[in-house]
Amino acid sequence: xxxxxxxxxxxxxxxxxxxxxxxxxxxxxxxxxxxxxxxxxxxxxxxxxxxxxxxxxxxxxxxxxxxxxxxxxxxxxxxxxxxxxxxxxxxxxxxxxxxxxxxxxxxxxxxxxxxxxxxxxxxxxxxxxxxxxxxxxxxxxxxxxxxxxxxxxxxxxxxxxxx
Numbered sequence: 001x002x003x004x005x006x007x008x009x010x011x012x013x014x015x016x017x018x019x020x021x022x023x024x025x026x027x028x029x030x031x032x033x034x035x036x037x038x039x040x041x042x043x044x045x046x047x048x049x050x051x052x053x054x055x056x057x058x059x060x061x062x063x064x065x066x067x068x069x070x071x072x073x074x075x076x077x078x079x080x081x082x083x084x085x086x087x088x089x090x091x092x093x094x095x096x097x098x099x100x101x102x103x104x105x106x107x108x109x110x111x112x113x114x115x116x117x118x119x120x121x122x123x124x125x126x127x128x129x130x131x132x133x134x135x136x137x138x139x140x141x142x143x144x145x146x147x148x149x150x151x152x153x154x155x156x157x158x159x160x161x162x163x
Contacts, residue, residue: 020037
């Protein structure tokens with residue numbers, strides 16, 4: 001057995017940040033107030049070195065992630081898979097409700113995420129799935145890791161296999 005090195009590339013930039021509002025539920029019946037964060041995002045990709053002697057192009061990785069981050073910036077993030085939060089979109093607005101609470105937002109101000117709860121963990125997973133769609137399938141990359149910082153020093157990390 002030979003010891004083969006493993007390689008990872010990580011991208012985190014000052015511009016990989018989005019400002020967005022959300023609320024989450026926990027303990028079954030507690031719903032936070034609508035509030036916002038300046039979320040920060042980092043990505044890491046693992047795999048062997050290619051013929052150029054790198055795992056993946058830093059610029060391509062950053063550009064692909066920036067596209068996703070831009071979609072989330074200055075929006076309200078709403079979960080569409082939550083058991084007790086109803087999210088209904090029309091051609092102009094989005095209505096969200098939880099128990100006796102109601103919110104109405106302009107459609108253009110919202111991102112409807114196919115997640116159960118808009119936690120940093122779920123957002124990291126969603127970003128990872130989106131980024132996975134954008135990365136060319138070379139068959140050599142093994143893993144993608146997305147880290148989302150909700151508040152300074154509070155990171156949620158999601159690792160997804162790529163092959």
